[in-house]
Amino acid sequence: MLRAFRESVLERIFISSSPAVTLIKYLSFTSSRTSNPEVNLNLTGMKISDCFQKQNHHKEIVIGTNQKSPNHRLETFNTSARQQQQRQFSTMALSTQSRKLQPIMTSVNIRPSTTSASSAQEAGLMAVSVQGLSPRVQDLHRRVKQFIKDHVLHLEQIRTQRLNQPGASRWEVMPEIEEAKAKAKAEGLWNLFLPLESDPGAKYGAGLTNLEYAFLCEEMGKCILAPEVFNCNAPDTGNMETILRYGTEEQKQRWLKPLLDGEITSCFAMTEPKVASSDATNIESSIRREGDYYIINGHKWWTSGALDPRCKICIFMGKTDTGAEKHRQQSMVLVPMDTPGIKIVRPLTVFGYDDAPEGHGEVIFENVRVPVSNILLGEGRGFEIAQGRLGPGRIHHCMRLIGHAERALQLMIHRTMSRVAFGKPLAAQGSIQQDVAKSRIEIEQCRLLVLKAAHMMDLYGNKVAAQEIAMIKIAAPNMAQTVIDRAIQAHGGGGLDEALPLANLFAWARVLRLADGPDEVHLRSLARSMYAKASKAKI
Incomplete structure (x- = not known):
């Protein structure tokens, strides 16, 4: 849906709320540019106070609040004939006053919204791409990505070579990694993980939401050494957040501060x-x-x-x-x-x-x-702390797994473009093309699921988002394992060798089907929550 919107001209719809609200229950649109003619978007729960149509020679649709309320913004979408992309909207608006369905039909061309990404976040809307983030977070994302490329990625090979040297000590810290950490800290790319819920004043971290950090965490997942370089490595991240949320001031001073500083x-x-x-x-x-x-x-x-x-x-x-x-x-x-x-x-x-x-x-x-x-926190509070600790940790793990899968897919694409079998490039083989296409789809699906979970955590807290967290903890490791396995298969024997990161990435993906709760526990939890909701629902 996002791609169809982005390819046309509509980037985002921003909706303001007021006491007199109209609930948009359903919206479907037809794109003349896509091969798939109908895409359904569920907008249940989104609020507007007026939804009305203004007819003139430009054919505009105005969506916003009551014009008598100057504190609320009106959004106007110009639909002049100059625009070539057409969308047909069929909207069912459910008035909270009359409780009657009121169909509103129109066929329009839509121009882009000029409202900023930061306004979207303030309105509680979910960004599903980096472009939907605030300028500050977009800049952080760009800098993290470039820093990994310039200062971290090459350390993987150095580390492998050093560990394989005769007499090498495996339990010594690499000075090159410590140097990279110092550079990251100096550039302000440090302690990016602490969510605003735990650190509302951004006293200890970068002041990012779970959703904002998720995009940065994905980039870190493309290089196994990257999380440590940015002081965003497990289990330190979970431990730091645990001490921040549940520790005393004395405990924070003694243990949290040196952890945040990267000293221990x-x-x-x-x-x-x-x-x-x-x-x-x-x-x-x-x-x-x-x-x-x-x-x-x-x-x-x-x-x-x-x-x-x-x-x-x-x-x-x-x-x-x-x-x-x-x-x-x-x-x-x-x-x-x-x-x-x-x-x-x-x-x-x-x-x-x-x-x-x-x-x-x-x-x-x-x-x-x-x-x-x-x-x-006190005696008898351990299980409670564990549940609070594991929510953000699962988001971090799952976004890193998206990064794992992305890197594996790119390696698979480059490899199959450079190898020939049976008289034609591997990239021209039907089975390889299917693997590449399936991997792209599965990564995109999983990313959206993880972003939704992060968004729910930001809006409603970890407890309310438990169902979404369970879903990503099941989906992300299995998806990453599948995509990485395809990449290994495409590389042949080379995919098993430690000269490439694929075997290590696969190992991590397999670990995370057990760590922070095995698949079976999350499947059980998810099913139980669904049955519980069904039993309470009125039939």
Whole structure:
């Protein structure tokens, strides 16, 4: 729909609301320029106070508020004969006063709206492309994209070569990455991830919404090293937001500030090897109070970031009260990584990738003592914190997966244009063309779904957007895995070699079908929410 609008002349429709509203229920349009003659757009929930038609020799449609209300803007779309693109509108307007359907029929040519992208965001409208963002965010997007190209992308090969050198230490920080981080920080491309909901005064971050950051996050997803360079890497992003939202001022000063400054990194210890951790209430690790201290015991694994020499703080989830209601048994505690009793058992690998130097650790906590003041939010609030933490993290993961898929698709296109089989380029083979076309469609579909989830989070919060978050967590990893697999297949044996990023990208996509909740949990949650809504609906 967006492409049809953009190709014609209509970029955006901006609608103002007032107490006397008209609810647009349905709009369909026919494009003379597209092969698909009808595209339906559901505008349920969008409000205008007047929808009326002004007839003159220019044939204009005016959509806006009551002219008696000067504080509300009127939008006028010129439809003179000079415009060649024609749209036929069939609009059913449902008046909130009469509750009667009133059809409004017209056939018009439409000129572009001149209203700014920032006005659209203020009105609560969703941008579905970079062009719909404010000038500031468009500039950030351009700069992030250029910075990755100039300073980060080439580091992938340097890192691979260095790790393969005889005697190389896998757990040392690359100085080139630290240099790139310093440049990004100096250019203001730093801590872009913190959403306005958590940081309303933009005291700690860039003051972006989840939707705005999503476009930047996609660019970072095109290079595996990019999120770290911009201090937007997991699990640090989730940990920083957790401390910001739920930590005390003392905790923020001690741990959040150095994390935001990039002086230290962190890890998150939740998953356990002895239980089905897809059900967070299964956690067995204990947090027992003893005077002014908590005594922590537990066996964790897939503790991302634990092996990094810069890792100084861990957010640990365990049970403080096994007799409480099952969602009030867990708590989260800040555990300094130099505390006695913490033992790194081994680094875990994903299809052979150890993600050094950050790594994924199997960690044992044995009689680890931390002050009671290290508790986050209070005892019994761990499950609540986990739910609040995972929403933004899932958006970040999913937008990075869009970037993964985009890079894989571009590599596939370039590869198949340069290879010949059976007397003609691979790009001319029907099966390859189908794979390229399907991949393009699937990426676009998934991006729109993720952007909708981010938009819902911005407007209504993570809890209301739970259904959308569940959908993207299912869709994005599966889509990325499929697209990357096609790219690997198109490259033949070369697609499996670490000289290309495809195998590593595939590994990450597969991980994210499990991390932050497996597909099955989100499918179950989504189905239950749909049945719950249906049971409450009046038939």
